[in-house]
Amino acid sequence: MKRSPGNKETCWLVLEPYAHPVIAGNNVLIYNSISGVKLEFRDSPGISRLAGDLTDPSKGFAAAVDPGNESSEIKGFISALRGSYSGDIISSRDGIRPVVIRPRPVMLNYPPPADYQDFTIGDYLRNIYFFLNASEEPSAAGYTHAMKQFPCMAYDASGYSELPASAVLNNYMPYDGISGLGMDLTGADLTRYSQLDDLLPYLKKLISPIICHIPLPCHDPEAVEKLIRLKNCRVSFYVTLPSGPALLPELMNKMFFQKTKKRFDFNFVIRSLDEYNMITGLLPGIGLEKVFFLPYYSGENFEFFRDNIFLSKDDILGSKPDQRQVYSRQVLNEHSFGKLYVMPSGEVFPNLNGEPLGSVYNESIPGLVRREVTTGNAWNLTRMKVQPCSGCLYRFLCPPIGNYERSMQRFNFCDIL
Numbered sequence: 199m200k201r202s203p204g205n206k207e208t209c210w211l212v213l214e215p216y217a218h219p220v221i222a223g224n225n226v227l228i229y230n231s232i233s234g235v236k237l238e239f240r241d242s243p244g245i246s247r248l249a250g251d252l253t254d255p256s257k258g259f260a261a262a263v264d265p266g267n268e269s270s271e272i273k274g275f276i277s278a279l280r281g282s283y284s285g286d287i288i289s290s291r292d293g294i295r296p297v298v299i300r301p302r303p304v305m306l307n308y309p310p311p312a313d314y315q316d317f318t319i320g321d322y323l324r325n326i327y328f329f330l331n332a333s334e335e336p337s338a339a340g341y342t343h344a345m346k347q348f349p350c351m352a353y354d355a356s357g358y359s360e361l362p363a364s365a366v367l368n369n370y371m372p373y374d375g376i377s378g379l380g381m382d383l384t385g386a387d388l389t390r391y392s393q394l395d396d397l398l399p400y401l402k403k404l405i406s407p408i409i410c411h412i413p414l415p416c417h418d419p420e421a422v423e424k425l426i427r428l429k430n431c432r433v434s435f436y437v438t439l440p441s442g443p444a445l446l447p448e449l450m451n452k453m454f455f456q457k458t459k460k461r462f463d464f465n466f467v468i469r470s471l472d473e474y475n476m477i478t479g480l481l482p483g484i485g486l487e488k489v490f491f492l493p494y495y496s497g498e499n500f501e502f503f504r505d506n507i508f509l510s511k512d513d514i515l516g517s518k519p520d521q522r523q524v525y526s527r528q529v530l531n532e533h534s535f536g537k538l539y540v541m542p543s544g545e546v547f548p549n550l551n552g553e554p555l556g557s558v559y560n561e562s563i564p565g566l567v568r569r570e571v572t573t574g575n576a577w578n579l580t581r582m583k584v585q586p587c588s589g590c591l592y593r594f595l596c597p598p599i600g601n602y603e604r605s606m607q608r609f610n611f612c613d614i615l
């Protein structure tokens with residue numbers, strides 16, 4: 199144990215509760231989630247060891263230091279911590295360790311024990327996506343992999359299929375009104391769904407918000423009008439080239455669109471820089487309000503992703519996750535958590551890039567949710583669990599793993615590792 203020269207006091211280095219260390223071999227990052235300051239130290243076994251002590255409960259989250267006699271490297275570390283209000287020195291007599299309490303990531307009721315008596319899906323479930331139909335059409339349009347990346351244009355090589363309306367109602371109505379729960383209706387193209395008119399009177403009675411995900415072009419534009427008449431409904435269009443943008447002026451001239459335009463989103467699906475440039479050239483003349491660009495990975499446009507979608511080091515260092523995000527990113531995947539996908543076959547997935555949990559024809563929604571939160575691995579897929587992110591200093595700074603990464607089975611959308 200080190201003591202300050204000339205007295206019997208011991209100096210202890212401690213971190214502030216909002217300073218989060220990440221250690222990867224001899225590299226250390228300290229992230230201050232209040233100020234956003236990132237301190238990075240490379241190739242230093244001494245700093246790595248010290249940072250390890252600061253995060254070790256068996257060491258009381260404190261490391262004895264001798265500020266006047268440490269190496270210049272350690273002095274620099276201490277000074278950087280103190281200068282950024284990320285850590286400090288505490289003195290004590292007779293070598294007594296200070297009491298340091300560090301917060302740790304704990305989420306209420308998560309993960310619950312398998313026999314948790316007070317289990318309620320309201321604690322976990324956020325959206326149920328019902329894929330009302332699937333078809334081979336997305337392959338003709340060049341979007342075979344779309345549903346692995348965003349919830350629309352469901353592809354089924356074996357042909358057209360539909361989820362019965364009764365399966366939608368039986369598996370949603372009992373939970374309607376749960377705070378925070380929403381219904382998403384989608385498919386290959388839900389305007390082609392043969393039971394839409396049967397479903398509408400029930401949808402009208404729902405308390406939950408409904409989002410309808412519809413490709414443009416779609417089979418039946420009049421179905422869009424029926425859906426947007428539901429007061430709790432939004433429509434999210436997935437506009438594809440070449441013919442989607444040309445349909446927009448006519449849509450925007452419709453009376454129902456004029457009255458409800460704040461409830462429409464437009465996702466422009468792009469596969470290349472040329473498509474992006476084409477759409478940005480068209481947009482000023484169209485005058486839409488809520489516009490998003492949705493990159494589509496076709497299996498053949500990796501360069502487009504690498505050049506335009508990957509995060510640069512500047513992007514990553516420019517991010518400032520707050521304390522809650524730093525903790526949640528260690529425990530669960532914020533993009534995926536709470537979402538169930540019901541396919542026309544009745545199979546239910548926690549994420550469409552993985553295995554099904556079961557079927558709505560054999561099991562209840564609460565049973566399926568319980569399975570995912572107790573033994574599943576989709577809602578809790580964090581960067582701590584995948585290579586190379588688990589060994590990367592920036593694993594809390596990067597956004598949670600998204601569907602593009604899952605579908606490509608490549609988790610480093612970056613130029614770091």
Ligand code: SF4
Pocket residue numbers: 514581586587588590591592593594596609610611612613614615
């Ligand atoms: S390797 Fe993973 S954690 Fe590291 S910067 Fe890249 S995406 Fe982020």
